[in-house]
Amino acid sequence: MQVISNEVIENEINNINKPIALCGKDYNYDKFSAREFENLLYQIFRVKIDKSEDDVKEKFDKIQLMQGVGEQGRDAVLSLEGKNKGIIQCKKSRTNISKPDFAKEVIKFILNYIKDHSFGWK
Numbered sequence: 001m002q003v004i005s006n007e008v009i010e011n012e013i014n015n016i017n018k019p020i021a022l023c024g025k026d027y028n029y030d031k032f033s034a035r036e037f038e039n040l041l042y043q044i045f046r047v048k049i050d051k052s053e054d055d056v057k058e059k060f061d062k063i064q065l066m067q068g069v070g071e072q073g074r075d076a077v078l079s080l081e082g083k084n085k086g087i088i089q090c091k092k093s094r095t096n097i098s099k100p101d102f103a104k105e106v107i108k109f110i111l112n113y114i115k116d117h118s119f120g121w122k
Helices: 006-014 034-050 099-115
Strands: 062-065 076-080 083-088
Touching: 006 034, 034 062, 034 076, 034 083
Parallel strands: none
Antiparallel strands: 062 076, 076 083
């Protein structure tokens, strides 16, 4: 599992073209690249963990953003007391995906999860 350093993450975050909401319209998140969206979710969870918000404080105490391609469906890993407890996987698609494609993604995710011994599977 290749984790990105905080310095690299901060540099990526600083170079994101942040969405703008004008006149009460929604933010244009669809303009984000896949990596920018991963960074957004990382930032949201990092703030929630740092503030010990009720919905996460007993579940997670750390989030790590992964290197990128080839991380077996893990864009970020959530942990508690040094043990992996959750995964965030982002999928960007221009159109709705079919049920068979969705099933393939779920199966691929589960197989990689089971294969990952850092989550306690043997």
